[in-house]
Amino acid sequence: MWKSPNGTIRNILNGVVFREPILMNNVPRIIPNWNKPIIIGRHAFGDQYKATEMLIDRPGKLKLIFEPDDGSNQQNELVFEYSSPGVAMSMYNTDESIRGFAHSSFQMALKLELPLFLSTKNTILKKYDGRFKDIFQEIFDKDYKDKFEAKKISYEHRLIDDMVAQAIKSSGGFVWATKNYDGDVQSDILAQGFGSLGLMTSVLVTADGKTMEAEAAHGTVTRHFRQYQQGKETSTNPIASIFAWTRGLAQRARLDDNHGLLKFTQDLEKACTETVDVESKMTKDLALALHGNNLKREHYVTTDEFLNHVSNNLKRIRNIISLKEMLGFSSSVLKPSHLTSHVRNASSNMSRSFSSRTIPSFLNSPSVLSVLKQTNKTSISQQNKFFISTLRHSIGNSSTRPTADKCKNVKSLVESGRVYQRSSNVDIPKIRPNLAVVRYLPTATARVNEIVTSPALTTEEPPLSEETQRISEIKNAKLIFNQAWKNIEDEYGRENLCLPREIIWLMGAPGSGKGTHTDLILKARGITNPPICMSALLTSPDFQEQINKGKMISDGKVLENLLRALLNGDPTVGCLVDGFPRTDIQVECLKLLYDKMHELRREFWGTPLQDKFPRPTFRICVLYVDEEVSVSRQLQRGRQIREHNATVRRTGQGEFIEERVTDYDELLIRARYQIFREHFGALMKLGKLFPFHLINAIGSIEEVMKLIVKEFEYQSSLELDHKTHDAISHIPIATKIGIHARQDLISRLEHYQDIEPELFMRAIEFVDNNVIPTVQRHAISGQALIRTTSHELENQHLVDMIMDVLSERGYHVMFDDRVRETPVRVNPDTWEIILEKRHNYMFSVRFPKHIIQPLEQKF
The missing domain is CATH 3.40.718.10 (Isopropylmalate Dehydrogenase)
Incomplete structure (x- = not known):
């Protein structure tokens, strides 16, 4: 071999x-x-x-001997003295x-x-x-x-x-x-x-750092290749193989000081991640990790389709870079005068280069920003228009250069497509912030097609490390929470801060049906308090005035309003909060709220008020749909609302339904989904602390309702004392234990083939010779019992392989090892019956039975 x-x-x-x-x-x-x-x-x-391995087939001594090349005395160690057959191995370094x-x-x-x-x-x-x-x-x-x-x-x-x-x-x-x-x-x-x-x-790296070998970390895909040879559809994940090439090429680029090649490898890796994260296009293994037992064919793409998506994303990324270079953006801080000249030069270049019928393909993907203002300061033709928007969030109106923190915030806003202020009277020469976004339109009324941002801003202050930012966020969250809690405590009194025992924090992607399914969740938990919707809490005139001015509502004010809403309900029946937490700071505030509720419980324990402060239970519930489903549902909802309002206007009967811009502007719809994607990472951090329910909301209303009922049917842990719950919570819930079983089975079988091929072939031969003949004889009944006394089955690892092989083929297998004492002889001197322990093995194999429909004989 x-x-x-x-x-x-x-x-x-x-x-x-x-x-x-x-x-x-x-x-x-x-x-x-x-x-x-x-x-x-x-x-x-x-x-x-x-x-070096050795099979020991007889009693004897195993020794480890080292003979020095210099002729000095050899070292001799007795390893083991065998009294029966066994195995041995020696290794070195x-x-x-x-x-x-x-x-x-x-x-x-x-x-x-x-x-x-x-x-x-x-x-x-x-x-x-x-x-x-x-x-x-x-x-x-x-x-x-x-x-x-x-x-x-x-x-x-x-x-x-x-x-x-x-x-x-x-x-x-x-x-x-x-x-x-x-x-x-x-x-x-x-x-x-x-x-x-x-x-x-x-990636294998040698000690000198120069020689490197890159490969895909997963094993071979023999099963997929066999399907490919047979002309069958395959959905093989190529990401690790692509990254093997990029890491190898990146090493070559560093050795040759080839910046162009290094940038290409970075762009190719980015194209892979955007295919999965932005477009939600993934192969079957990734879709299975996301959807579990609810996996459907439309959830994943084939290998060729996935590679085509990666290729298109790579072309788009590379062409955006070319467009940046054509606009002339440098790595220096962008000044108003530079901006004006950049736009004028670019507009003339673009007008000469493109017509309305020759728009480059890389400008066809939807933008996540909306049009703010048509630029009248430049000589751009009607068919080729630029739009300028200023990003003032995290910068403010100060004309001074922003700090490193603010620069980093603005950069992340540009990359994510989040804009919090829309300026309708932008005057290019007077733009004060150090960053602008330039976009290109094929026609005056067309949607925005692409974003082009200036490179990272240069500042005198070094950027903060990720760990430092995390510490800063926690400190900020504590300051915000403590101030909000103090205000509420002063307003209500400490002894009256009776918050609901159970709080369900509901989040969901736009179009996931939170409003539709909220009542079902409340019913499943027996909660009669009306749900708290965070967007409704921010409809006061003061808040609306700030929002209209383009200002953000502070986390402190949001938290205070939330606490008031929680205190106004019945604390004995629980509550559902829709739309919180959304940010990392709000996630930290939620943790602090949980700790504060425990603090109140300890403080009032043993007093007449102790029943008002039960042990709190927080649950995180997220309804998830992918981006395309989200967009489709919201556009459909917008069409239905417009048709309804048109009927009301025509007939004069019925009531108008508010038309939201996010129900017909696809760009804003995708922007909302991008914001949810960013918030989703913050929610995942709570999965270890509280019960976390991720519900696939892609199906019909009835299908999602069934999933919600199933998700909330296991409830006893919520009623346990926290010490008891902590003692048993590490044991997986039965309904969730098999989520990744299929992937694990495939990994084990391929591991057997690669690492232990001889033992694996023995397992397959046992199935062929002992199991399948019996199964075929009992094919009608759907169950077969295979009994044997083969000594091979003393090897438990071989038994595991046999059961894995049968499981992969669709059989349900149970294995039983019974030891029986069997008379073998009689002692002639004492007439004692000598018993010998013998193993009787049995496989119980179940499979779909075939029903025979007998013909009725007629005479």
Whole structure:
């Protein structure tokens, strides 16, 4: 049998395999608190993968012998003395390889500016794993300690079992150095935890940092290839393979100082992520992670279709870059005078280059911003018009250059397409902010087709790190919440802050039917309080005046209004809140509210008021639809409303229904969905703290209602004391345990074929020779019992393989191992009956039965 080419190359290069998840917002993570990547470094040399194995077929001694080349005395260790058959294995590693492993790991941590953890089992393998620990510590102290301190990152060694537990509990954001076998196992766990085995990069880097080998982290797709050969439709995820090429080309670009090639690799990776996150186009494995058992054919695309979407996105991204260059935007801060000249020069260029019939294809994708003002200051033809909009949110009206924080906020607003102020009287020479958005229209009345933004603003202040921003958000949330809570406490009195015991925080994509399904959710939980709609709370004249001026309502005011609404209801029957939380700060405020309710419960426990402060229960419920369904539903709703109002005007009967601009302007509809997508990430952070219900709302009203009833049918945990609930909550709920079972089964079978082919063939032969003949004889009944005393089944791993093979083929299998004492002989001296324990194995196989319809004989 040929050895693995991947393993052979890795051993020759003697490097470290780093696997990093490809984060996709549209693919739900099995471990939702992993909001930052975990990069795992696998020492791709020696250990089990270059081990020498031996079958022991008779009693004897196993020794480990080392003969030095210098002629000195050999080392001789007795490993084990066998009294019966068994197995043995020896493995090795070298100081040189471990040192290369250490250097590569430290360099990767420095490059990514993330802390580094090394995991071993040195408490058991004191010399073998202890050598890894000692060499890492030696190299760190000598070469990297000062560099790590300068980057404010750390290095730490941990036991493998402790490290696994810490990784599961963490939010990610570190490099994990592992031995060969540990890295092989844990990298698959990380990939699945982040959403899919098809969303993981795998890059081998040598100690000098120059030589690199990139490959897809997942195994082979033999089953898909066989379907392709048969002419069948396949939906294979190519993202990891594409990223293997981009990472390899990026390394070549760095070595050659080829900035154009490096930018191409970045654009190609961006095209992949936008295909999934922005267009919601995904292959079957990703769609299965999102929709689970509700997966339908329309939820995913074929391999060729997915690649076409990636190709179109890449062309669009690359052409946008060309358009920026044609507009002449530089990396300097954009000034009003520059803006005027840019627009004038660009307008003449565009007028010469394009006519209304030759609009370039990259201008055909919908924009997420609406038209603000037609520019009259430039000589642009009627068929080729530019529009300028100023972004004042997070900048204000100050003419001074914004700070680094404000620049970063504006940049994120431009990238996400969120605009909070529409200026109807923009005068180009007087534009004061340092950023503008230029758009191109094919006709005067057409929709906006594309966004072009200036490059990142240059400021004197360095940008804040992600961790610093996170700390700042938490501090801001505490200040906002504490002030709002103080105002409410002063208004109502502390002893009257009786909030509902159960609060359902309902969020949903536009067009997901929140209003339609709210009553069903309330009925399912027996809640009689009217729902609290956050948009309705902001309809007061004061708030409307701020909104009309283009100003944002502060989180503090929003929170105060929410608390008043919660206090005005009956606290004994629970409440539903529609539209909160929406931002990271509001998410933090929700956590603080939960803590405050527990604080009140402890304060009034044992007093006459204790019944007014029950243990709080928060539930997060999200109704999800993809972007195209959202747009289609809202446009359809707009058409129905306009038709209804037209009938009322024509007949004079009935009442008018308010027509919302978001029900007929597709651009604004997509803008609303983009805002929801950004808020969705904030909601996912609550999944670990509170019961989280993600409901697929794509189906009909009746189908979604069934899902809601099913989602809320398991309720007993909500009534438990929190200590009891915490003790049992780690056990998965029965209805959810099989969500990813199909993916896991496929991964196991392909692992068997790649890593344990001989044992896997024995499992298949057992099924062919022992199971299938019996199943065929009992095909009508739908159930077959296979009994055997084969010693092969003493190998539990072989039994697992057999059951996995049958499960993949659609059979439901149970395995029973019964030990019986069977008389074998009689002791002639004592007349004692000698019993021998024998295993009787039985497979119970169930499958769809075939009903025979007998013909009635007529005479």
